[in-house]
Amino acid sequence: xxRNVWAPFYTYHKILAxxxxxxxxxxxxxxxxxxxxxxxxxxxxxxxxxxxxMQEILRVEFGGMSESLFNLAAxxxxxxxxxxxxxxxxxxxxxxxxxxxxxxxxxxMNTHVPQVIGAARRFELTGDARFRTVAEFFWYAVSxxxxxxxxxxxxxxxxxxxxxxxxxxxxxxTHHQECCCAYNMMKLTRKLYGWNEDPRYFDYYERNLFNHxxxxxxxxxxxxxxxxxxxxxxxKGVCAEEKSFWCCTGTAFEEFSKLSDSIYFRDERGxxxxxxxxxxxxxxxxxxxxxxxxxFPDEPRTTLTVTKAPPSAWTLHLRIPSWTSAxxxxxxxxxxxxxxxxxSYADITRAWKKGDRIDLELPMSLAxxxxxxxxQTQAFLYGPIVLAGDVGTQGxxxxxxxxxxxxxxxxxxxxxxxxxxxxxxxxxxxxxDGSAPLTFRAAASSGSVTLxxxxxxxxxxxxxxxxx
Numbered sequence: 001x002x003r004n005v006w007a008p009f010y011t012y013h014k015i016l017a018x019x020x021x022x023x024x025x026x027x028x029x030x031x032x033x034x035x036x037x038x039x040x041x042x043x044x045x046x047x048x049x050x051x052x053x054m055q056e057i058l059r060v061e062f063g064g065m066s067e068s069l070f071n072l073a074a075x076x077x078x079x080x081x082x083x084x085x086x087x088x089x090x091x092x093x094x095x096x097x098x099x100x101x102x103x104x105x106x107x108x109m110n111t112h113v114p115q116v117i118g119a120a121r122r123f124e125l126t127g128d129a130r131f132r133t134v135a136e137f138f139w140y141a142v143s144x145x146x147x148x149x150x151x152x153x154x155x156x157x158x159x160x161x162x163x164x165x166x167x168x169x170x171x172x173x174t175h176h177q178e179c180c181c182a183y184n185m186m187k188l189t190r191k192l193y194g195w196n197e198d199p200r201y202f203d204y205y206e207r208n209l210f211n212h213x214x215x216x217x218x219x220x221x222x223x224x225x226x227x228x229x230x231x232x233x234x235x236k237g238v239c240a241e242e243k244s245f246w247c248c249t250g251t252a253f254e255e256f257s258k259l260s261d262s263i264y265f266r267d268e269r270g271x272x273x274x275x276x277x278x279x280x281x282x283x284x285x286x287x288x289x290x291x292x293x294x295x296f297p298d299e300p301r302t303t304l305t306v307t308k309a310p311p312s313a314w315t316l317h318l319r320i321p322s323w324t325s326a327x328x329x330x331x332x333x334x335x336x337x338x339x340x341x342x343x344s345y346a347d348i349t350r351a352w353k354k355g356d357r358i359d360l361e362l363p364m365s366l367a368x369x370x371x372x373x374x375x376q377t378q379a380f381l382y383g384p385i386v387l388a389g390d391v392g393t394q395g396x397x398x399x400x401x402x403x404x405x406x407x408x409x410x411x412x413x414x415x416x417x418x419x420x421x422x423x424x425x426x427x428x429x430x431x432x433d434g435s436a437p438l439t440f441r442a443a444a445s446s447g448s449v450t451l452x453x454x455x456x457x458x459x460x461x462x463x464x465x466x467x468x
Contacts, residue, residue: 271314320342
């Protein structure tokens with residue numbers, strides 16, 4: 001009726017998706033029955049509207065309704081749900097993407113990423129290449145020209161500028177990078193990787209996981225962050241135990257159980273290792289077992305041990321990240337003849353045996369990542385890890401931190417020093433501190449500052465710096 005009712009389908013989708021998960025992952029038949037009933041209501045409701053009216057409805061955030069309806073169609077084989085899913089396609093958003101046009105400026109990010117995931121699911125169901133184009137171009141547009149150093153995107157939930165104008169957007173507020181958006185971009189990335197085993201997808205995924213997602217979970221409480229600010233002197237506002245349950249709180253609860261997701265993928269040839277996280281893989285269907293032992297990123301290496309293997313040969317695909325140089329692989333202590341290049345895979349095919357050991361060395365180095373539209377403003381990484389300045393806790397109170405979606409920096413302003421490169425190489429003015437892994441000292445106008453992984457910092461920090 002044109003009334004301003006906020007996001008009813010967003011909530012409806014969360015319940016529907018949860019019921020489908022209960023059926024798929026836990027075998028709950030009643031959950032599928034209830035989900036089917038919910039889908040029937042959504043089908044009846046949407047079918048009763050003209051196309052123009054339905055498109056008007058879709059201007060309000062509606063979550064991943066299309067994805068869930070397509071998932072239900074796949075589960076049941078009933079095309080009724082796919083037809084209902086098509087009514088939840090926002091044409092004024094999807095059409096430009098299908099034509100390789102970035103018209104994202106002014107759009108609410110978390111409203112639209114789930115729509116792209118739905119488009120990707122439609123391609124998988126129907127093979128309609130237009131929807132693959134939508135998903136792949138959208139991912140490229142966001143990751144290449146709208147993404148901060150941590151892997152997140154948007155300011156105050158919106159894309160506020162044209163592509164490549166990230167410094168301008170950065171200055172428009174302090175509430176950068178809504179966590180739900182990062183979560184959904186990682187979900188989309190996993191799906192695209194399933195179509196095309198391009199290691200660049202996991203360069204992006206890894207950056208997001210280690211910096212944004214792990215940096216948004218408070219270690220001692222489990223409380224989570226809504227916005228991960230990139231403003232100098234910012235801090236991380238967290239939810240309260242009983243006073244705030246934001247969308248990003250719910251996302252985080254889901255994500256706590258998914259931190260081991262996507263370490264391994266499999267195809268008809270073998271197993272891909274995409275993330276360097278201590279873990280065990282048990283592929284019961286093909287009798288393949290792996291154990292990964294690593295202290296990455298504190299140490300730039302990992303070890304894989306075959307715990308079980310079939311008699312026939314299969315391929316182990318080891319991701320060689322784009323951020324490394326001179327990666328080295330050994331099998332049972334013997335080096336491979338070919339040095340794998342950065343941004344590729346090292347493929348090892350053999351009849352593996354229980355106890356075989358694979359050692360992968362991944363040298364890490366410092367790198368600067370400037371804004372394209374303001375090159376003197378830079379962030380810094382060591383390997384894939386974003387290094388932020390530890391600038392203390394000056395002025396912070398519980399009121400400023402707890403039950404706050406983002407840092408109100410203007411209520412407790414803080415100036416941070418310039419960093420002093422003086423035309424030198426990074427290694428000449430950013431040097432290991434020696435007090436802890438991944439800790440550095442950088443020359444600054446105030447003498448020096450300590451740089452640490454952003455995911456370790458829970459006081460005030462600075463990620464982007466003016467470098468002179």
